[in-house]
Amino acid sequence: MPKRLLKYKNYDVHSITAVADPGTPQQRQNANIATWVMQTALGGSRLAVALYKIDYTIELVRQSGLLNVNLLAQDQTGLIRKLGRQSGRTVDKFIRLPHAYDDRGCPYLTEAVGYVQCRVLDSVDGGDHDVFICDVIRQVVLNPGKTVLTNDYLKDKKLVRG
Secondary structure (H helix, E strand, O other), rough: OOHHHHOOOOOOOOOEEEEOOOOOOOOOOEEEEOOOEOOHHHHHHHEEEEEEOOOOOHHHHHHHHHHHEOOOEHHHOHHHHHOOOOOOOOOOOOOOOOEEEEEOOOOEEEOOOOEEEEEEEEEEEEEEEEEEEEEEEEEEEEOOOOOOOEHHHHHHHOOOOO
């Protein structure tokens, strides 16, 4: 019998894309994997996004206050390794990664189900993660026919541990 109730929860899988110094020679960007994203206001006007404290993405989000939440599709399982198991400090994760830039210069993943443009309002210590409360600026559906990637799907395919 499982010992932890929260292991029963199934989470959608996202990539958080972020940029600092957009449009300048010093521009830095990164993408990572995140499952702990939750709507916190009716109508989808706010999101809470948990980012692991040691990730490069969190540095960029703290500097710029900008991020995009990309809802990944089942055909994007290869991104788990590319975006979640190596550091953007030493590897350019955007090489051979289909992406574009929004009007703020923040990257988004063109093969995702879609993305949410966010502006950080505040953050709180969430233990080994920081939780960013974000204002939703815009929601964009890119590929409505795709199936959303979930943590249970990744566990079933043995791409992550349960």
